[in-house]
Amino acid sequence: MADQAAPQTALLAGVPGRSRAWMIWLAATAALALVAPHLLASGFGISLLNRMAIAIVFALSFNMLLGQGGMLDFGHAVFFGLGGFATMHLLKLADAGIFLPVPLLPLAGALGGLVSAVPAGWVATRREGTSFAMVTLGIAELAVAFVVMLPQWFGGEEGVSGDRSAEPALFGFDFGAALQIYYVIAAWALLAAVLMWAITRTPLGRLTNAVRDNPLRVDFLGYDPARIRFLCFALAGLFAGVAGGMQALNDEIVTVSNIGSAASGAVLLMTYIGGVGTFWGPVLGAIVVTLLQMALGTLTDAWQLYSGLLFVFMVLWAPGGLSGIILSHAPLLRAGLGHRLLARYLAVVPAALLTLAGLIGLAEMAYRLQAVRSGGAPGRLFGFAVMPTDPVAWVAPTLLLLGGLLALRSLAPRARAAWQEAHTLLARGTPR
């Protein structure tokens, strides 16, 4: 076939200027993944890395829908969880003596995710926008009901658990050790991320973006937008299933909570905080939110409140997410306009810290009031003894918060103005 004579150069011609950049990124990421567990050589560090890797794959798969396809899926954890259950059942088969190499088990997750996303997508992708979101919410409820109804498959309340190190060792690895399972998980994360990135460069990937922007026009260009949404949905389910499989290997247990709405909400949160406008935004979001969850989770009971506040803050003031913030500053820094921002930005920092201190003070007092009432110790905060039962003690954080907010009110607009001025300069300075 003459069509097959596609020269290799044509492949690179399509990505002008940046053709090799991805190889450097990939090599750097792989190198980082290799050394990271040795830099954080503790059980906590490695478990943190595993959670990040799982969250990255899950968030990237979610963004195939939200960022690439404009589809807000309120039930994405369904495919994550069912992928996890599929993996766990194979792990149990392996425990029972059937030869199934543990590192390959996330493939079962992929299959579980795909098989569950096909009927769900068949229903949901007939609609777009709000109707699509509503349908996915319904599907999520259905899936939870289904899992609860079949305890012989899904283990009821306790879930399904297995032992990844019970199999005979494979080339001397039994995958019981944290470091060994880390490398399995990191390899899957890298593979899944590369595949999801590659899909954005294919006809389907580009059509998905087109359907997000203007489904009607796609229909008049020879493609059925519902079919494109469906294919995207099925692939996103597949990769969510991979993430679920990775988690099944890591935790050695999958429960109904893995498919529930809280898990679906968590992936929305991290994807949005990272930013849906770029491919790598969700990676950033997954890393930051996982860090917050695990680091704050050990420090305070109020961590969910803090990640909720962060989410609200991002939606209101930085809808492009962390990656949006980076993207709107990178060209300014490159053009040497950074010095115009620095002073105004630095001025905001003390005000922001004051506000944050006040917020944390109030939140912790409220949480510890509960602890004291149930007979616990209030503990210390920022080196001070916390006395939540003393009304006077509430005055200090309240003042901090009010003072911080007042300062922000005058300083934040000036920082924003500096940013706008810098962009005006940039637009004027660059020839079209």
Added chain:
Amino acid sequence: MTENTALALEDLHKSFGATAIIRGVSLDIRAGSCHAIIGPNGAGKSTLFHLITGRLKLDRGRIRLAGHDITGLSPHRVFRHGLARSFQVTSLFPRLSVFENLRVAAMWQARCGHAYWRSVAGYPGLHGRVLDMLENLHLTPRRNVPAAALAYAEQRTLEIGLALIGGAHTILLDEPTAGMSRAETERAVALLRRLAGGRTLVLIEHDLSVVFDLADTISVLAEGQVIASGSPQTVRGDAAVRAAYLGTAAEDLA
């Protein structure tokens, strides 16, 4: 219907509720011609386009495209039979670059299908086709700009480009020069003439200078019916057309 009919409309009817918008339209559009459809506001011109392209369902009638019955097909199937269209209200992919807009529009023709296992840059001819169209539209310097950031006339030009690049043999253009200045309109007309190249153009247009410049056949639609059809000379002299075009447009016709 004869051998060289690109598009045959047979007794089309469409009502919205009790209001009949299209009331028995029949037209034969000759292959390779430029056929303008004119008529006062509310005559049903855009509705007619929506019916032909499958956006709206017919109440009655039959549509044939190069001999194939396309009655009742959805828009993407109509496109696959070789009919593309542009929109009166610009309808682009706002967040995609100009290049990416054109590439998406050329994908079906390049047999990309729904592939998710092969780089879009690897399809033979696709890249070159987009570059050629960029050149023809004079949008090459703007190729990496998101469509939303283009100036209005540039967006209108890209709108025409999306309809032309997909390899359709029949192209429906809904007011391609709407909102353009005199100079921009002249450029768009030149572009259409250059790129038509043996294809059939069906044109809705209010600007009668564009109509008389481009069209070799004109049909006049009024109140959902074709009241006159023929060469520009015949239509210009038709009494019924003059009656439908009372006011300023009548002076344009003369």
